[in-house]
Amino acid sequence: MLDSRILGELAAIVGADNVLTEKQDMLCYSYDATQMEFLPSAVVHPANAQEVSAVLKLANREGFPVFPRGAGSGFSGGALPKAGGIVLVTTRMNRILRIDTENLIAEVEPGVVTELFQQEVEKLGLFYPPDPASLKFSTLGGNVAENAGGPRAVKYGCTKDFVMGLEVVLPSGAIIRTGGETYKGVVGYDLTKLLCGSEGTLGIITRIIFKLLPYPDAKKTMLTIFDSIDGAAKAVSAIIGGKIIPTTLEFMDYATLQCVERRFNLGIPPEGRAVLLIEVDGDRDLIEKQAGQIHAIIKPLGLVQFRAAENAVESEQLWKVRRLVSPSLRDINPDKTNEDIVVPRSKVPDVIRRIEAIQQKYDVPIVNFGHAGDGNIHVNVMIDKQIPGMPERAEGAVKEIFQAALDLGGTMSGEHGVGLSKAPYIELELSPDQIGAMKAVKHALDPNNILNPGKMFPGGEGTHAAG
Amino acid sequence: MLDSRILGELAAIVGADNVLTEKQDMLCYSYDATQMEFLPSAVVHPANAQEVSAVLKLANREGFPVFPRGAGSGFSGGALPKAGGIVLVTTRMNRILRIDTENLIAEVEPGVVTELFQQEVEKLGLFYPPDPASLKFSTLGGNVAENAGGPRAVKYGCTKDFVMGLEVVLPSGAIIRTGGETYKGVVGYDLTKLLCGSEGTLGIITRIIFKLLPYPDAKKTMLTIFDSIDGAAKAVSAIIGGKIIPTTLEFMDYATLQCVERRFNLGIPPEGRAVLLIEVDGDRDLIEKQAGQIHAIIKPLGLVQFRAAENAVESEQLWKVRRLVSPSLRDINPDKTNEDIVVPRSKVPDVIRRIEAIQQKYDVPIVNFGHAGDGNIHVNVMIDKQIPGMPERAEGAVKEIFQAALDLGGTMSGEHGVGLSKAPYIELELSPDQIGAMKAVKHALDPNNILNPGKMFPGGEGTHAAG
Known part of the structure; x- marks a missing residue:
């Protein structure tokens, strides 16, 4: 729990109305699209980068963790406050700042809902292709943090491919711009793409510059x-x-x-x-x-x-x-584990066959659908949690499904991210040296490990030097 | 100078034939497409990632810098051994390992010449669009390290947009894979894109997985x-x-x-x-x-x-x-400074007008051409170095040209990179906090600052914490 002095400081930063501490108010910030649930110590709704910065500076000084959250539609627990601390919600920052029809770019705040943004650019004859299934409620900030995909990715790419620049509050509280509004730019490291898909562990996105396309005929x-x-x-x-x-x-x-x-x-x-x-x-x-x-x-x-x-x-x-x-799926069983492995396109039949064998072995129904064009298959293990032993069998199946994807040159996740749910498996996919390099980057930007700790890497992160 | 014990160790790693120490042998590794020149202490030609790793481990132990180099066709001095030390040339690693026509990907070593690779994929009806002007001699590894562009970038993007995965030797000597061979993948941070355009300061690329397209009709x-x-x-x-x-x-x-x-x-x-x-x-x-x-x-x-x-x-x-x-350009004057600013597409007339005024002010001929589709203009200040005062006037003009691009929402470089030549100007474009974050990443991966030191950031790098 945060003491009243800290809560008072938070209220001074974002306004008392934008700090929630009552359990009933915080409940809806305690879960996401997974079945996990963690109650935060407080929820704050900052209005701009300056307020986000002040919250992060306070967190560093007082040593409490901060968990950024958009609409909470994630499939991997990336926004959940597992270690306690505060949830920082970006939904008040929800303005479309400009749509530049001459240069085909748009600048938005992170809390804009994806579909709403698409509708606005389409009114001007423009096109923002990324279309995650959650687009009716997910936020663009969350889409960027998770590098959201969708059916159109086979032709147009994922969210990352449309991000030209960001305004980001680093874990230290420093507010920086990355990238810009030009199609090309090679001055300095590409922090923009590093932030995309970093699942809220390296910075809090407060503005996004998107590339747009002409709307197809x-x-x-x-x-x-x-x-x-x-x-x-x-x-x-x-x-x-x-x-x-x-x-x-x-x-x-x-x-x-x-x-x-x-x-x-x-x-x-x-x-x-x-x-x-x-x-x-x-x-x-x-x-x-x-x-x-x-x-x-x-x-x-x-x-x-x-x-x-x-x-x-x-x-x-x-x-x-x-x-x-x-x-339709819940007709099979009431609960599902929704994974999103990817294999090289030509390996789709192989992985489906491997999954059929896994289904037999663990005696759990599995249905597969998804984005065949980029080899991204949504593997749904349908279970009934009330049936003794079934959740454990599903867990065994999931681990073997991940291994099958990796054996075939693929990855455990094409869209959902690692978050909490895949953190225990990350060593199946990444070598100790890869993880070492990533943790070194995390530690460099967040030495006090206050931003979204415990995500992506098993057992916390940010304590090791480069591999 | 490196002592004979270290030279002996280098010879043991890459073979005596692949270590050059005579001035006449090293001369052609002392310059690039800029007019700068720095003689290294030795030049090594490793054959694979293991040898690169051993060289970097030795460099860490003995404290000498290592400067990776492809064909040396860069326009910003990125491969030049300004601080002394060894130049590590990637041109022996020049195999196209596979072209997968079913999944439209290719895996190559970094020393493959760009045009040769294009020809090979085109024989199979496939297309690798990036087309830097240097493609007849530049290497793919150099293209990735600099994020090379070219005329086709307006439709297809730059080199980075085609890099799906890398094998990289980190400054520590650890060999890691980044990314992979799937079109989607969100497990861990995107080290692939971080390495692209990092100008050889964060790792030495030893393999590249490229995305390909069907060759246009x-x-x-x-x-x-x-x-x-x-x-x-x-x-x-x-x-x-x-x-x-x-x-x-x-x-x-x-x-x-x-x-x-x-x-x-x-x-x-x-x-x-x-x-x-x-x-x-x-x-x-x-x-x-x-x-x-x-x-x-x-x-x-x-x-x-x-x-x-x-x-x-x-x-x-x-x-x-x-x-x-x-x-034709050298008819105006024998020497040129070739810059490659970028502005948002609609600002091209404004920047040209600003450049005309700068030309008047500094009394130096300037010709502009380039990639209007993405606002990337090659600004050539044509001078005669023999005319007293002219180089200084050109320097003044260049600085104002950079400022003009930045004032109009652009960047100092769309293709050439920072290297040595733009390092003195980087603070015009990036804030102290941006530079701080980049230096923190550099320091995290290269704590001894042995890989390509002195590039990109003025006055060395890698000594500061996150901004």
């Missing part, structure tokens, strides 16, 4: 169903080998399909074993041509059904299969 | 001449505003044009004040359509001439104007 959605996983996976490589990089290449396995079909009866043919939901965007004539090319390319690969939307209404209809996945 | 080159700088600059914004992102948007000002025309007589109309060399690539039908759209968009902007190439031969003909710039 048109898009075309295709629902394609294959008689095998291998066919669908080969289709992905064949399409890209055919010089077409679709906006999205969303994949669903048989278990996922069955789940959706059982609940919603969408008329998926019984011989369908895997779905690819393909979307291309760009010039109106070109995408029609590409849709034809895609059909020709994938036809020999065990194609069972090919449906191409002729308009926006039909496109929404086709996307339904994908959007209904989440609401 | 076709390209179309257009030479467009305007009656004013403003017209050309407006054309850039109007084309991109028209939802076309060309592969290149190369710009030449009136002084450049005059220079080329005087020497080569290409038939540039006398009322031409600025050139844009525009290239689009992609689908064959689409680029023809885009060429028509571009013509319509730029016609009202003071267009004096529009020539579109119908084939590769004509395209080469149009590129001639751009390629003849460098050989």
Whole structure:
């Protein structure tokens, strides 16, 4: 617990109305999209970088940890105050400061909700592609801190690829700018990209300069169903080998399909074993041509059904299969562990086969769907926590799933991050020297280890020299 | 000077044939594309990461500095051994290890020459877009260390945007992998991007995993001449505003044009004040359509001439104007200072006007050309070092040019880096807290300051805590 003197200082910094200390007020800042829960000692809502800076200086002086938080929609516990201390919420900093249509950049505060930002830039004919599933409530600051992805990443890249510059409050309280508003810039180290995906452990983002694109002329959605996983996976490589990089290449396995079909009866043919939901965007004539090319390319690969939307209404209809996945899953079991491994694109069938074997071994239902274009598979282990032994079996399965991804040249996480939930596994993926170098960077910027301690690296961080 | 015991140890690590200590052998490792020159104490040519590691461990133990070097084609002195010590040359590590056509990635050693790599991937129908002017001799390792750009960056990005993973020898001698071969990955800090553009101060790159693209179907080159700088600059914004992102948007000002025309007589109309060399690539039908759209968009902007190439031969003909710039410049004066400022795209006319005023003030000829699409202008101050006072006037002009770029929201360098030549100016661009954070990162990874000391930050680096 923080004593009343410190709480008084916090109130002096952010205003008494922006400090919460009552349990009922703090509850909704104690959890995220994982099933973990940790109550903070206090919650503060600063209005700007100067207030964030003052909070961090106080934290250094008094030795309490600070946990930055956007909307709390993370899937790895990255915003949870495990070690106690204060949660610093960025949602009051929620202004879109400017959208520059001539230079195709925008400057925003971190608390802006992703979808709202997309809508504003689209009104001006511009495009901000990153589309994490949480976009209706997640904040741009959180997206940057976690390097959020989404279906469109296969063509456009992840959040990091759109961040040109930041204003950041370092753990010391120093307010710095990184990067800038030019497309190129090589003066000094790239602290911008270092901050992206650092999960709130190296600094608190208070402004973001994003790169934007012209909004694509048109898009075309295709629902394609294959008689095998291998066919669908080969289709992905064949399409890209055919010089077409679709906006999205969303994949669903048989278990996922069955789940959706059982609940919603969408008329998926019984011989369908895997779905690819393909979307291309760009010039109106070109995408029609590409849709034809895609059909020709994938036809020999065990194609069972090919449906191409002729308009926006039909496109929404086709996307339904994908959007209904989440609401269907809980028919299998009430609880799920949602992992997001990545393998090189060509290894998708191998990893699916490995997961099938893991499912048999641990006797837990697993459904796979996700972003086949970049090899990013959401692996959902569906369990019922009330069934004795099942959570432990799921844990064993998850560890083997991570190992399978790593064996195939992949990574444990493409979008969700490490946070608390994957910290115990990080040594599966990173060598002691890699972790040593990362901890050295953390310690250099946060010698008192006050910013989001205990995240990413197991057993705290920031105490070792370079590996 | 290194004593014979240390030289003996170096010979034991890399082989006696791969250690140079005679002045005549070391001369060609004492300079780069700047006009600076520093003779090292020895030059070593390691064959692999293990040898690089052993050299760095020895350097830490004995306290001598190590200066990594690719082809030495840099424009900022980044590879020069100013403080004495050894130059470590990466050119023996010159294998293309694999090109994976299914996952569109390649793994290479750092000493591979950029153009050679491009040719090899193009044979397989793939595309590695970064195209620094030095590509015929520069190495990929150097390109990564400097985050090299080039004309195609406006559409495709710089070298960094194609680096997915690295093998790096840290200053301590630890060999680590960063990133990987998946398009997504959020486990741990992004050391890959931190290393890109760190100018050989944080680690020595021994392997690179690059992302590749399908080779574009076709390209179309257009030479467009305007009656004013403003017209050309407006054309850039109007084309991109028209939802076309060309592969290149190369710009030449009136002084450049005059220079080329005087020497080569290409038939540039006398009322031409600025050139844009525009290239689009992609689908064959689409680029023809885009060429028509571009013509319509730029016609009202003071267009004096529009020539579109119908084939590769004509395209080469149009590129001639751009390629003849460098050989023409020395007609003005024998020596040049080549800077590469960047401003937001819409600020190109403003910065050109500021540079015209600076030219008047300091009475030195200045020609401007470069990559208008991303606001990256190569500013060439043409001087004769023999004329008393002229070098000093040029120095004054350069400092004001940097300040002009910064005043307009830009940066001192988009491609060349800081190295030695811009280190004295870095405080114009970065705040003490920014520099403090960068030095803290440097010190964390290189506590003995043995790797490329004296680069980037004025007066050495690595001695301060975080800002």
